[in-house]
Amino acid sequence: MPKPPHWELMIVWYFFLGGIAGGAYFTAAIADNFGGARDRGVARAGYLLSLPLVAVCGLLLIADLGVPTRFLNMMRTLKVWDPMSIGAWIVGVFGLFTFVSSALSLSSSPSHAALRRKIGLVGIFFGFFLASYTGVLLSNSAMPFSAGEGWGKLKHADRYSMLVELLLLAALIAALGAAARPLVSGHFATLFWGGLIGLGLLLPLALDLLGTRARALGALAAALVLIGGFVLRYVVLMSVQA
Amino acid sequence: MVRTLAMFTDTSLCIGCRACQVACKQWNELGLEVPEWTGGYQNHAHFTDKTYRLVRFIEEPGGKPNGDLAWLLMSDVCKHCAEAGCLDACPTGAIYRTEYGTVNINQDVCNGCRYCVSSCPFGVVSFNESTGTAKKCTFCNDRIHNGLGPACAKACPTESIQFGFRDELVGKAAKRVEKLKAMGFKDAQLYGADAKGFLGGLNAFFLLLAKPSTYDLPDNPRLPQRNVMVDSLLSIGSALVVGLGVLLSFRERGKGGPHA
Ligand code: SF4
Numbered sequence: 310m311p312k313p314p315h316w317e318l319m320i321v322w323y324f325f326l327g328g329i330a331g332g333a334y335f336t337a338a339i340a341d342n343f344g345g346a347r348d349r350g351v352a353r354a355g356y357l358l359s360l361p362l363v364a365v366c367g368l369l370l371i372a373d374l375g376v377p378t379r380f381l382n383m384m385r386t387l388k389v390w391d392p393m394s395i396g397a398w399i400v401g402v403f404g405l406f407t408f409v410s411s412a413l414s415l416s417s418s419p420s421h422a423a424l425r426r427k428i429g430l431v432g433i434f435f436g437f438f439l440a441s442y443t444g445v446l447l448s449n450s451a452m453p454f455s456a457g458e459g460w461g462k463l464k465h466a467d468r469y470s471m472l473v474e475l476l477l478l479a480a481l482i483a484a485l486g487a488a489a490r491p492l493v494s495g496h497f498a499t500l501f502w503g504g505l506i507g508l509g510l511l512l513p514l515a516l517d518l519l520g521t522r523a524r525a526l527g528a529l530a531a532a533l534v535l536i537g538g539f540v541l542r543y544v545v546l547m548s549v550q551a
Numbered sequence: 552m553v554r555t556l557a558m559f560t561d562t563s564l565c566i567g568c569r570a571c572q573v574a575c576k577q578w579n580e581l582g583l584e585v586p587e588w589t590g591g592y593q594n595h596a597h598f599t600d601k602t603y604r605l606v607r608f609i610e611e612p613g614g615k616p617n618g619d620l621a622w623l624l625m626s627d628v629c630k631h632c633a634e635a636g637c638l639d640a641c642p643t644g645a646i647y648r649t650e651y652g653t654v655n656i657n658q659d660v661c662n663g664c665r666y667c668v669s670s671c672p673f674g675v676v677s678f679n680e681s682t683g684t685a686k687k688c689t690f691c692n693d694r695i696h697n698g699l700g701p702a703c704a705k706a707c708p709t710e711s712i713q714f715g716f717r718d719e720l721v722g723k724a725a726k727r728v729e730k731l732k733a734m735g736f737k738d739a740q741l742y743g744a745d746a747k748g749f750l751g752g753l754n755a756f757f758l759l760l761a762k763p764s765t766y767d768l769p770d771n772p773r774l775p776q777r778n779v780m781v782d783s784l785l786s787i788g789s790a791l792v793v794g795l796g797v798l799l800s801f802r803e804r805g806k807g808g809p810h811a
């Protein structure tokens with residue numbers, strides 16, 4: 310019988326904050342490159358948000374190690390097929406990108422802005438990687454939960470991604486078949502259906518479709534999506550190890 | 552590499568005395584543990600950070616040819632897989648393969664990330680809270696490098712655990728299965744002896760008297776890393792979809808195109 314690795318709340322937070330950091334950078338870089346003048350603020354906020362989040366991610370990962378003082382040992386090797394090794398490297402590399410992009414976003418010089426846009430386009434790749442490799446990591450263990458990646462996704466208060474997420478979750482459950490039982494009908498069912506699907510997806514989607522003219526409603530929808538994102542990571546990580 | 556070493560555990564000879572389990576504890580100084588109530592003689596239920604050799608006591612109703620309860624014994628251990636999930640998973644390089652083909656954890660390098668714990672198809676690796684590192688059978692690395700066999704094999708009074716060169720042991724094991732079959736043990740079979748079989752063959756392989764699942768062993772263990780490619784592609788696919796969505800919404804909002 311395979312054993313669970315006992316990755317608990319610290320890792321849930323790491324998955325969650327990593328997802329937001331990646332998503333924030335992703336959104337920022339796209340807004341920076343393809344958005345209009347009105348989107349400058351979005352871009353800057355996204356860059357500036359991703360930096361402290363990645364920093365916290367790194368600290369969480371280190372704190373969860375059995376021997377935190379040996380965290381640099383992760384840098385002894387780079388195994389491209391190994392999600393844990395790649396993940397450790399990505400946190401570092403993406404951290405650098407968020408740092409440079411944040412610094413450049415504080416400058417108003419056009420040449421800095423041009424550089425920042427280019428860097429953003431490369432950084433997107435690492436940000437997305439941080440937000441999604443955790444799904445690959447979880448499904449590549451000997452634990453009986455080996456469906457395709459479907460949950461390590463970004464969180465935007467954006468109807469496209471919420472729709473995609475609903476579809477991916479449905480696909481995930483279908484692909485898992487019997488293995489999804491602890492998720493959809495076991496100990497975590499209430500959280501899964503109520504917290505994630507209801508509060509975290511359907512409600513904000515409805516708010517969004519009804520029109521988010523009212524700022525408060527928009528903010529509520531965004532907050533709900535974030536809660537849903539946390540619940541998603543919690544139920545997936547905990548039910549795998551249950 | 553020197554000639555591959557192996558341990559062959561012939562469960563048909565095991566008498567459940569646990570000399571191997573005790574010898575392992577003593578040689579490797581594994582320390583005390585609180586016993587666990589497992590509903591039978593077995594202790595512990597599973598490998599722990601202080602139990603590298605574990606005698607399993609399995610009661611199988613109707614397992615005997617005459618329909619009686621079969622009492623199966625098996626001294627279980629790390630399989631030292633030729634393709635080891637734990638080794639592939641380790642991001643620090645703490646888990647390595649020795650020149651004898653065995654798999655070992657360098658305790659000075661391991662930082663306790665625990666990915667190996669969830670990557671062993673047999674649940675062998677355990678996390679030790681006090682050292683903060685991962686632990687498992689070392690194939691008595693210190694002993695085999697000094698011309699001695701593993702402590703468990705040395706202590707076994709019935710030669711249920713045999714130590715030697717892998718090729719020789721596989722030959723012996725094959726003969727033993729034939730003999731047992733002729734004696735009427737129709738389910739006698741080798742587990743992990745075939746180097747072309749699962750995980751490239753196990754360097755600690757077994758002779759079982761029933762199907763592997765009876766012993767809590769997977770019938771066809773696979774490397775956990777098998778999904779990496781497909782999963783990565785799927786996640787790139789979802790990145791593109793989400794990216795497109797975000798792009799479209801900024802396009803809409805930006806109206807006049809980039810930097811208008
Ligand atoms: S049995 Fe598990 S711990 Fe032992 S070598 Fe194989 S994968 Fe590693």
Ligand code: SF4
Nearest residue numbers: 641661662664665667
């Ligand atoms: S816990 Fe130690 S041995 Fe296991 S994968 Fe992590 S660094 Fe390697």
